[in-house]
Amino acid sequence: MHTLFDFLTHTKGITYIVAGILLVCFVPFWRFLTEREKNG
């Protein structure tokens, strides 16, 4: 990385992937949390 643009492109790219993983992980977390409600 040599310029601010390089830095932002790199970090934003990684952050989009991280945010995507976290969003996907939230689905099983929510299902785990609320499973009891579905079972009544």
Next chain:
Amino acid sequence: MSESATSLPSSASGRGSLLSPFNVISAVILLGGAAILAVRFTRGLAATTNLSYNYPWGLWIGFDVMSGVALAAGGFVTSSAVYLFGMKEYKPIVRPAILTGFLGYFLVVLGLLADLGRPWRLPYPFIRSAGPTSPLFEVALCVALYLTVLFIESTPAALEWLGLRWWRKVVGSMTIVLTILGLILSTMHQSTLGAMYLVSVLRLHPLWYSAQIPVHFFISAVAAGLSMVIVEGMISHRAFHHQVQISEERFKRINIGLAKGAAVTLAVYFAVKVIGISLENEWHLLGTGWGMWYLVELIGFVLVPCILFSVAYREDNLLLARVAAILTVFGVVLNRFNVTFIAFNWQLPEGQRYVPRWTEIWVTVAFITFAVVAFRWIAQRMPIMYEHPDYKDMH
């Protein structure tokens, strides 16, 4: 007091001898604290604290103000849930939470008076030099206004105790307005407490410094508030069991519901913190000593309690929820300590780092003791843990 006081839960049974172990220990701590404060106000901050130009904010700001405000967030969280979002099942915990919030904010002001070099200038932002572009101005304004809101929100219990029915009705009619004000003011100053550190880009360790630090402070305060309500309920339910009118089962349901809220809040907080590391590209710092300390905070006091809260909700396990709540409270206090003085000026050599003096710790313990004694005094006399029979179904 109103005539129907005889039909109220026995408040006298909670009162013991004046020389009970609780009273004696509290008196020793409070007298010690008063003596130290007397030295502080006669001989200055240098005589009682390890504060310096490198560390103008120490334990009194890190705990009494930063942590105190976060831990008092249970007041606005529960009152908003009940009065704005219609979660009426949580109504029995609103009064203890608001009283805890009021005492918490009162301690913030006491802590500030002890910490400020010239405490008589505390009202200056309102009467002399506002500085409306400063985050500190917003904090001062919001804390002053919210303390007033919390005071008014706390008065129904006192008015019922005194039998002032008309005033009680007037304050009751203001509930929704006060709750909205409390929500707005809390959202503003909880985050602005973090915003004050935006200027410390070179002083605060990069792992704790973030452009999103106001968001971090706000979300962690919501988690701290929910957890503090569980911890406070655990203690007060035992201490005032003779006053509690709701069943054990309902009390458990309320706490398990709070555990669910805390689990989701901590999950969001964890995600926002990880995104913060990614945005600043600080992954490599996690392998350093400071990184290990950061991971202790992030995993040990955010992720672990988040999982414990989730399992507690899933398995209907109140004990687990309480363990998670205690961990979260410790975690938020640790975070505020890290931001205020542990990871602050982290490049300084060991000899110049700030370590609180015993007198600072004593005064902080004395402030907490003062809040506990005040809570006990009020709850023993006023309808905090139960509903006054003459005012049922009123706000």
